[in-house]
Amino acid sequence: MLDAFAALFQWQNLILLVGGTALGIVVGAIPGLTASMLIALTLPLTFRMDPVGAVTLLIGQYVGGISGGQITAILLRMPGTPASIVTTFDGYPMAQSDRAERALALGITASVVGGIISWFFLAGMSPSLAKFALQFGPWEYFTLVLMALVMLAVLAQGSLAKGLLAAALGMAFALPGIDSSIGQARLTFGNSALLSGFGLLPVLIGAFAISQILRDASSPRTTKKVKVSRRKLPIYISDIKTHGPNMLRSSVIGTWIGLLPGIGANIAALVAYSTAKQLSKEPEKFGTGHEPGVVAGESANNSSIGGALIPLITMGIPGSVTEAILIGALVIHNLQPGPLLFQNSPEIAYGIIAAYLVANFIMLVMMWGAVRQIAKVIYIPKGMLLSVILVFCVVGSYAVNSNFSDVWVMIAFGAIGLVLEATKVPLGPFVIGFVLSPIAEEQLRASLMMSDGVWSDILDRPYALFFLFLALATVAWPMIMGRLAQKNKKSRS
């Protein structure tokens, strides 16, 4: 392990790591471009590097990209990556009420803490954790995602019916395409462009970025100046006490959800956020610019990377598209990831682990140094800022699959997002429902395939029952709290 750190501090690798992280932050922060796209597009460049350098660069981009996503989520309400949707809930209202720097400072701190905590899991006990995660089969995946879907109801701001309608609409938009359970077309109506369904990225940037841009374009030309102060960054020792437990809890949640291949950062952030809300003494403040909301989402989405690296390194099982590409980078150098990686090429396995930790610190230093400059994004004349972002959105959604229908999907979802916002149907549950329902459906149907159609098989699955219980508790909790509050009032009066 120490050798791996030593190798990392050779200047070439350090440059790659710093460069990769910086690039990741920038690309992650630009609405329309995401970390996984960046990694996919830089993969060919790594072919001529040595393998340690290649993974170092890619890990830097991965960490930077997920952390960079929070910047525009907070400042402009345009999540740079799907994982930072949750950050918009409280980060954007904070920025609107002159607390942009505070939100960014908290978000960055939470990201780094999440990264470090998950690193300890990664470095300390990865093989046994990976074995544990592998036991999770279709039933467990289904119930976990179901739990996350139920939590969406908790997140709903304003009208509960509209929050749920948003989620159901998002889920319906995920239906067209190839039904992954039987490999056949569904609801494509003979259109071959629809066979791949609506892509996540076009839907995300359409619903959030495009609709937000169109709204901003129409708002008065002279924006209310958001103050960026010259003081030191607003983070205090007392924050350890106020936000420490939340950070710790959210990071652990993020790591454990990240462990499960195919689940990922989006769900981690969502579950951590709604857990924070449920346990909070003032849940009604969430969604209005409440600090714990930013902290929960950002610790969880960053720590889920560390969690996801565990099955990748120990078993060769990638948890996301990004990680599948990471495996590609290894294969091209004739390295097969798997349990033998630690034996055959320990310098790679430990190199990834070391690079992950160092990338988190590099990210901290960079974002910390730049945060005040970053916050000034708000000062750029609106015409320039919005036009440039629109170009990035078009280029980004095209470049994922080199496919123009993705651009049209993005524009269409921009219009849909505008309509939803105008009718007060929240966008967060819409996009998250879109992301989650295909996993839930595929896993439920896989469970039933496996059990030959017997539903009661779930009773043999303790973890699945546990998630189901949590889902029920999520629904029941606000009611119980409400009752208790009423009782308190009555007994007092």
Next chain:
Amino acid sequence: MLFINGLTKYSRGARKTLAAAVAVGIMGLAGPITVESAFAQSYPTEPIQVIIPFKPGGRTDTVARLIAEKIKEKGWLDQPMVVTNAPGGAGANAVNQMRRGDSEGYTIVHWHHQALIAMAMELGDFGLEDFKSIGYTGGGSPVWAVRADSEFNTIQELIDHLKANPRSLVEAVGIGSIPHFVGGMFANAAGFETRYVTANSGADRLRLLLGGNADVALFSASEFLAQGDTMKALVYFGRERLPNMPDVPTATELGFDVSWANPNWWLAPADTPDEVVAVLAAALEKAINDPDITAHFVANTLEPYWMSGPDAMEDATKTLAELKKVAATIN
């Protein structure tokens, strides 16, 4: 120069000519456009786009990039091959993109037999007649494996168990993907039936098998070997035993007429001129015989070989007929 190239490209269709004229008009650069002469020159005069119907990082992507890099390094083509990914829609996305491009050899596809499965399942709006085959640059075969602690040590034990207790074991497959078809062909030949659990990627199959949620699954030989002693291979679907795992019998030698060799198949649009295809084929054949490429193939349990375009098309046509039969029985 670059601009002229662009223009000749625009003038390859009536609609495109119009667009080019508009573009030229706007830019005020309307000058004599030499359309025909561009083609008389030796192919290729601009980069060749290779479309991969998968996300980056998989076998098809990796092999294409390695070969493209080698061809560029050795200068076997005058222009570089540029690999782009168009995943999704069971290849429909890639085919649509190929149709968007030209049929002068500047837009080609690198695929494998998942293409035939999509055709057998009638998924996209494409068939063999849409393509002209450039050739196979090698390929690989999969193994059927169980966990190391499984009670089955040979494929015969597994077959006997399944015959005695039909549908008692779970097979991790993506319905309508290669593992489903290969497993289905084998099950038909040996006369048994398994239960399925959805696993649409190699990673999913590994996860489910190792975690005890599936009993048997199909893996590429290199995926299997990378897992060390956590799995046991029961049967290999190549035509001959693989040197990297000499103890694993092939299905054919056990008396089941099932084999599956998944090639790296290079395809061009159907109306691509033959001389252009010949230029591409010559470069690809040189690449697959290069020692570096051969070494990568062997290290990743792929077989490096060259099969010419017409031979490859004949092989694919036969395989497609087989797959259609299987599709009728397993769907």
Next chain:
Amino acid sequence: MQISRRKLRALGDLGLLAAVAVGVSVLFIGAADLPAPRFEPLGSAAMPKILGVLLILLSLPIAFRAIRNLLRRDPADAKQEPPIQLPHRGVLVFGALLAYAAALDFGRVPFVLATTVFVALSGMAISGISVRSVLIYIFLGLGLSLALSYIFTNFLYVRFA
């Protein structure tokens, strides 16, 4: 006649629900053609049907409230609310975006040209027209598109055509 915000919102809700209703019927029509369950009891059509029913159920309370708001008399002070502005600049930008995508996709206009024109149009739509801003936006668009096309063609091998 002046219409109050609350009624406008109720009309908006009903419009949304009408669109949802169209979507639900698409779900049911599409689900009718799907293959019968083969590998497990749910099959391909279950999810569209479940979501269709769910969408209808969730629409009911919203429709109920919207209709009630429409029928109820507005309070007297409703007329004092500021009139709702039409987002005409947003519409202009959206039009520019559509034209931009169409130019790239159908027209196959070169990326640099299309992007420069688009940045100029949408920038002016947002911040107003003046000689100075035209020049600024043209330079901005040119710089941005040249940089992007350089990066994409030379490093990332993505082609816009």
